Amino acid sequence: MRNLLREERFSIGTIIVNTLIIILISTGVIFSAVTALGLVRLPDVYTRTHAASKSSTLGVLCVLVGTFLHFLLVENVFNTQAIIAIVFLFITAPVGGHLIGRASYMSGIKVAEETVRDDMGIAIKKKKAEEK
Amino acid sequence: MMMFYWVSLIVVSIAFAGLLFRLVKGPTVADRVVALDAIGISLVSIVALLSLIIETEFFLEIILLLSILSFIGTVAFAKFIERGAIFDRDNNR
Numbered sequence: 001m002r003n004l005l006r007e008e009r010f011s012i013g014t015i016i017v018n019t020l021i022i023i024l025i026s027t028g029v030i031f032s033a034v035t036a037l038g039l040v041r042l043p044d045v046y047t048r049t050h051a052a053s054k055s056s057t058l059g060v061l062c063v064l065v066g067t068f069l070h071f072l073l074v075e076n077v078f079n080t081q082a083i084i085a086i087v088f089l090f091i092t093a094p095v096g097g098h099l100i101g102r103a104s105y106m107s108g109i110k111v112a113e114e115t116v117r118d119d120m121g122i123a124i125k126k127k128k129a130e131e132k
Numbered sequence: 133m134m135m136f137y138w139v140s141l142i143v144v145s146i147a148f149a150g151l152l153f154r155l156v157k158g159p160t161v162a163d164r165v166v167a168l169d170a171i172g173i174s175l176v177s178i179v180a181l182l183s184l185i186i187e188t189e190f191f192l193e194i195i196l197l198l199s200i201l202s203f204i205g206t207v208a209f210a211k212f213i214e215r216g217a218i219f220d221r222d223n224n225r
Binding site: 052064081093 | 136165184192213
């Protein structure tokens with residue numbers, strides 16, 4: 001399969017595989033760029049955590065799936081570590097974002113002035129009132 | 133195809149520069165930790181694109197290692213921000 005895809009550069013299989021990889025990788029790259037835009041432009045820590053955890057997870061996931069498909073379909077190598085990395089990143093990146101957001105709220109960093117609702121502050125006040 | 137990989141690598145590198153800006157400028161420590169987490173994740177996609185350009189599958193091990201290290205660093209920093217200590221001696225909490 002490897003030699004077949006390499007020699008016939010414009011066969012239908014090559015075109016389908018390349019289109020799939022291009023769609024996946026360009027989606028991932030666009031999401032990575034959106035992550036950087038959000039981290040530079042958004043006003044406070046919590047909104048930045050939102051940008052950094054969601055969109056960067058999806059972006060790196062798309063890039064890694066594209067890489068895995070490239071190695072599977074073009075080079076004919078089934079790489080298990082890529083699958084493990086994809087699953088691990090998909091589980092841990094949102095968890096890390098949540099941990100940072102919670103830690104920064106507990107350490108007393110103020111929310112931005114534009115914020116409309118603060119549910120966490122209400123919940124903490126209620127918990128303290130119950131403890132007293 | 134190689135041209136496409138190069139262009140995506142350049143775009144991700146520009147995004148990386150934006151994250152570095154937030155890492156240097158960030159007003160609080162939590163901002164810097166968020167930027168560091170995002171830098172670890174975008175470093176993973178840079179390594180993936182580099183392995184596509186050089187056409188070797190050995191870089192994929194680095195991807196796994198980088199994602200694990202980035203997550204452990206994020207958790208340690210979050211605990212440090214919240215309590216001021218990474219290791220607790222008290223086991224009965």
